[in-house]
Amino acid sequence: MGICTLIVNPSSGGEQATGYLDLMRAQLSEMFEEVTVKDTKKQGDAEQFAYEAANHGHNAVFCMGGDGTVNETINGLAYAGKTVSFGFVPLGTVNDLARAIGIPLEPEQAIAMLENAALIDLDIGKVNDRYFVSNVAAGAIPEAVEGVSAEEKTKYGPLAYFIEGGKALAKQTMHRFRITVDGETFTQESPLILIALTNSIASFESFMPQAKVDDGKIRMVVFKGFNLLDSMKLLPKIIRGEIKNSDSVIYKSFKQATIALEDSDSLITNVDGDKGPSFPLKIEILPSFIKVYGPAAFV
Numbered sequence: 095m096g097i098c099t100l101i102v103n104p105s106s107g108g109e110q111a112t113g114y115l116d117l118m119r120a121q122l123s124e125m126f127e128e129v130t131v132k133d134t135k136k137q138g139d140a141e142q143f144a145y146e147a148a149n150h151g152h153n154a155v156f157c158m159g160g161d162g163t164v165n166e167t168i169n170g171l172a173y174a175g176k177t178v179s180f181g182f183v184p185l186g187t188v189n190d191l192a193r194a195i196g197i198p199l200e201p202e203q204a205i206a207m208l209e210n211a212a213l214i215d216l217d218i219g220k221v222n223d224r225y226f227v228s229n230v231a232a233g234a235i236p237e238a239v240e241g242v243s244a245e246e247k248t249k250y251g252p253l254a255y256f257i258e259g260g261k262a263l264a265k266q267t268m269h270r271f272r273i274t275v276d277g278e279t280f281t282q283e284s285p286l287i288l289i290a291l292t293n294s295i296a297s298f299e300s301f302m303p304q305a306k307v308d309d310g311k312i313r314m315v316v317f318k319g320f321n322l323l324d325s326m327k328l329l330p331k332i333i334r335g336e337i338k339n340s341d342s343v344i345y346k347s348f349k350q351a352t353i354a355l356e357d358s359d360s361l362i363t364n365v366d367g368d369k370g371p372s373f374p375l376k377i378e379i380l381p382s383f384i385k386v387y388g389p390a391a392f393v
């Protein structure tokens with residue numbers, strides 16, 4: 095049966111984690127001989143706990159938290175470089191990876207799903223020295239998202255990001271990027287670059303419908319500068335999942351890319367919802383890097 099660690103972020107998703115702990119522990123006890131529970135206290139704890147669990151021979155690491163906790167746990171496992179399965183109960187505001195795999199967003203159902211779960215191959219990405227499971231963004235929206243407080247997230251959910259993101263895009267702060275994707279180089283002025291591993295970005299499940307979690311590819315959307323008319327045309331395309339066909343963006347799918355900033359060196363990036371590394375960015379795919387517990391129907 096093996097042994098596992100359960101990492102709990104008590105602060106995530108409006109502090110619900112502790113309320114589901116007993117249920118989760120009971121479920122994991124059915125699946126593993128021994129369950130070690132670790133509570134995070136601050137940034138970096140989930141990564142450290144996952145790293146240690148992998149190095150101490152645990153067969154699986156689970157976490158309960160938002161996208162930040164999922165990202166940290168994956169980073170810990172990736173740095174440990176051991177074959178360890180991963181599972182999670184989504185408790186955040188956005189939960190892009192859960193949406194991508196079809197893990198129920200209702201915590202009790204996500205826990206119950208583990209009873210008959212399948213292990214699903216998951217690609218992960220690497221941006222500079224950080225790993226990611228869902229997305230990397232650079233430009234106006236990440237700058238704005240940095241300003242979204244925990245209170246706003248709890249109050250408005252994903253809408254908080256859209257309100258701030260919309261305000262930022264309206265300001266149209268453009269940057270000049272030099273981008274190389276799989277050996278092809280181009281430059282483009284853009285207010286926003288989005289890099290996606292999953293179909294769901296910032297909880298928008300139809301953003302990139304063609305993205306599969308194990309297709310060995312990363313997608314990049316470089317927005318060109320746009321006026322009000324362009325954005326009115328773009329929005330229905332985003333909603334219908336057809337953004338790649340829009341004249342207002344450059345769309346690429348790739349395995350490896352570099353993105354340099356030509357006009358300044360201090361643009362904020364966002365990786366899986368939290369602050370990411372600085373430019374230049376080197377991005378690559380690690381195909382089917384880890385196995386994640388997901389609904390059997392997904393396979």
Ligand SMILES: Nc1ncnc2c1ncn2[C@@H]1O[C@H](COP(=O)(O)OP(=O)(O)OP(=O)(O)O)[C@@H](O)[C@H]1O
Binds near residue numbers: 138
């Ligand atoms: N005990 C704690 N108290 C306060 N903050 C914590 C604690 N443990 C971890 N953290 C912080 O919480 C961050 C991650 O939060 P997480 O993303 O999991 O939840 P969330 O913010 O509710 O979800 P989302 O990112 O989807 O909005 C970590 O990066 C860490 O900085």
